[in-house]
Amino acid sequence: MHNLSVIQPGLQTTIQDLGRVSHQIDGFPVSGSMDQASHRLANLLVGNRGQTACLEFALTGPTLVFRVATFIAITGGQFSPTLNGKPIPENEAIRIHENDELAIGSANAGRYGYLAIKGGIQVPEVMASRSTTLRIGIGGFNGRALQAGDQLPISPQETLQSFGHRRVNQAFLESFRDPQAMLQNPLVIRILKGPQWSLFSKSDQRLLQHQQYQLTSEADRMGYRLAGKPLTTNLKSLLSEATVFGGIQITSNGQPIVLLADRQTTGGYPVIATILTADIGKIVQCQNHQLIQFQLTNLKTAEDELQKQTELLQRLKAEFIEQRYQAPIGINRSAAQRIRGLFEGGFSKG
Amino acid sequence: MKPYQLTTVGDQAISIEFPNEINPEINLRLQALAKIITADKVVGVQAVIPAYHTLLVTFDAMRTTPRKLKQQLDSIIADQLAAPLPPKRTLIIPVCYEDPYGPDLSDVADYAGISTDEVIKRHTGKSYLIYFLGFLPGFAYMASVDDQIAMPRLSKPRVKIPAGSVGIAGIQTGFYPVTSPGGWRLIGKTPLTLYQPDNPEPFYHAGDEIKFEAIDKETFDVIKQADELGHYHVKVVTENA
Numbered sequence: 001m002h003n004l005s006v007i008q009p010g011l012q013t014t015i016q017d018l019g020r021v022s023h024q025i026d027g028f029p030v031s032g033s034m035d036q037a038s039h040r041l042a043n044l045l046v047g048n049r050g051q052t053a054c055l056e057f058a059l060t061g062p063t064l065v066f067r068v069a070t071f072i073a074i075t076g077g078q079f080s081p082t083l084n085g086k087p088i089p090e091n092e093a094i095r096i097h098e099n100d101e102l103a104i105g106s107a108n109a110g111r112y113g114y115l116a117i118k119g120g121i122q123v124p125e126v127m128a129s130r131s132t133t134l135r136i137g138i139g140g141f142n143g144r145a146l147q148a149g150d151q152l153p154i155s156p157q158e159t160l161q162s163f164g165h166r167r168v169n170q171a172f173l174e175s176f177r178d179p180q181a182m183l184q185n186p187l188v189i190r191i192l193k194g195p196q197w198s199l200f201s202k203s204d205q206r207l208l209q210h211q212q213y214q215l216t217s218e219a220d221r222m223g224y225r226l227a228g229k230p231l232t233t234n235l236k237s238l239l240s241e242a243t244v245f246g247g248i249q250i251t252s253n254g255q256p257i258v259l260l261a262d263r264q265t266t267g268g269y270p271v272i273a274t275i276l277t278a279d280i281g282k283i284v285q286c287q288n289h290q291l292i293q294f295q296l297t298n299l300k301t302a303e304d305e306l307q308k309q310t311e312l313l314q315r316l317k318a319e320f321i322e323q324r325y326q327a328p329i330g331i332n333r334s335a336a337q338r339i340r341g342l343f344e345g346g347f348s349k350g
Numbered sequence: 351m352k353p354y355q356l357t358t359v360g361d362q363a364i365s366i367e368f369p370n371e372i373n374p375e376i377n378l379r380l381q382a383l384a385k386i387i388t389a390d391k392v393v394g395v396q397a398v399i400p401a402y403h404t405l406l407v408t409f410d411a412m413r414t415t416p417r418k419l420k421q422q423l424d425s426i427i428a429d430q431l432a433a434p435l436p437p438k439r440t441l442i443i444p445v446c447y448e449d450p451y452g453p454d455l456s457d458v459a460d461y462a463g464i465s466t467d468e469v470i471k472r473h474t475g476k477s478y479l480i481y482f483l484g485f486l487p488g489f490a491y492m493a494s495v496d497d498q499i500a501m502p503r504l505s506k507p508r509v510k511i512p513a514g515s516v517g518i519a520g521i522q523t524g525f526y527p528v529t530s531p532g533g534w535r536l537i538g539k540t541p542l543t544l545y546q547p548d549n550p551e552p553f554y555h556a557g558d559e560i561k562f563e564a565i566d567k568e569t570f571d572v573i574k575q576a577d578e579l580g581h582y583h584v585k586v587v588t589e590n591a
Binding site for chain 1: 357358359360361362363365370371372384396397398399400401402403404405406408411412415416482483484485486487488489491528547550551552555556
């Protein structure tokens with residue numbers, strides 16, 4: 001059942017879910033989507049569970065041909081997706097017919113995009129996850145990024161409840177994650193004091209908060225290296241400790257590295273601060289040379305912001321369920337809708 | 351006073367921190383705690399990640415709060431500290447120390463001022479605790495080797511170290527699960543396949559002890575063949591701590 005053909009793979013397209021969380025104890029990087037909020041939104045739009053495996057693409061997305069009918073949604077950075085040559089919107093469910101060609105295009109803003117396909121991508125799980133860890137070649141599709149000619153297993157999907165309602169408006173996006181934020185320069189990223197915060201001098205603590213950092217080109221799924229005026233506190237090497245998603249390590253040259261999805265499970269550099277989970281997607285979506293300003297906040301704010309994001313998704317899900325039997329498309333009208341789709345071609349909405 | 355601290359790391363993790371040292375007793379406590387926290391299925395806990403003296407507990411902030419989790423951890427740790435350590439599991443790993451498997455063996459012998467046979471005797475003479483796994487999947491941080499053979503790393507790391515190589519880096523010892531660059535002093539090689547991409551979960555875990563057993567080249571080949579066919583079973587010794 002190989003039902004999704006890769007025509008062009010894009011720059012780095014991998015299968016990701018929310019990560020191989022429980023095997024860090026054996027030294028396996030978590031991996032999973034870099035921008036987990038966008039990953040969850042994409043899945044929600046096509047009625048999947050939040051952790052369902054999606055395609056993640058970076059800067060230049062893939063071109064794919066679907067060999068079966070299904071539903072998709074694209075979220076994350078602003079790409080320029082087309083279906084059979086016609087532009088399609090992001091952040092809403094799109095109906096796919098057999099042999100439709102989807103071209104994701106390049107990112108106009110942001111860095112990572114997510115393609116959710118109803119029912120998910122059915123590659124086998126490796127240690128309870130479908131996430132790809134490129135560095136060690138496990139998970140996803142044969143442990144590697146997609147290549148032209150790859151055939152991915154997906155299942156045919158004829159119906160999607162509340163299909164015509166499965167979109168989010170600008171107001172939702174602004175409260176979920178302000179898309180204008182991608183244009184902010186410097187972009188404000190909120191942080192908490194890290195486990196080694198107090199080992200740094202007062203002037204280093206101030207410098208971290210008050211200077212503008214620039215994202216360097218050394219940025220990948222393991223971490224983003226930032227450049228600024230170096231911190232001066234010279235710490236003796238520490239005993240290795242476990243790392244967290246969004247931890248900010250200060251390396252021996254005084255510059256920060258933000259630890260991301262493919263980070264090593266343990267590290268010996270001091271962690272001066274950690275990025276709010278609610279803000280990780282924001283920094284992940286930065287393109288090279290973006291200016292970044294850290295803003296110190298407290299745990300209460302971090303918890304509130306995360307809860308706000310989660311509640312927005314929960315409310316959206318509840319709305320989709322409520323709209324199940326409302327016009328324009330109820331569950332019983334899927335056949336009628338399919339017939340209409342045949343007349344209208346690939347890009348039909350209710 | 352409690353011998354540990356609970357520190358919030360970011361908004362979705364709590365670190366259990368014991369005194370800042372490499373101490374097998376502290377680490378075994380952490381490993382026992384890691385098992386209990388996993389087995390208890392504490393609400394909201396996602397993963398536990400041990401290191402030398404810390405155990406990171408990550409949680410889903412939508413299902414629990416740092417305050418609630420800290421209370422639960424305090425009570426779990428209090429119970430655990432009062433209990434004896436769980437039984438020790440020691441895995442016997444065959445190692446061939448002969449040429450060409452131990453390119454640095456004679457350097458270590460020179461460094462220690464003893465014969466290569468004596469280095470092998472010291473290296474196989476005790477078991478080593480796996481403090482944690484990191485760096486690469488299945489890469490075990492083990493200690494502590496006999497002080498006399500605790501030779502520091504190479505000043506210039508090798509570009510390519512074959513999988514299965516066994517080495518020394520200061521008081522640490524260990525094996526390379528996959529071919530990788532590295533600066534450890536290589537004194538031997540195990541015929542066992544330590545990492546299989548199609549079955550990546552290692553057969554050893556943090557908290558296990560490893561004891562090396564010297565074998566000759568012929569035995570190396572025999573074990574290697576058996577292991578590749580899936581017929582070799584690593585010897586495991588379990589005893590009370």
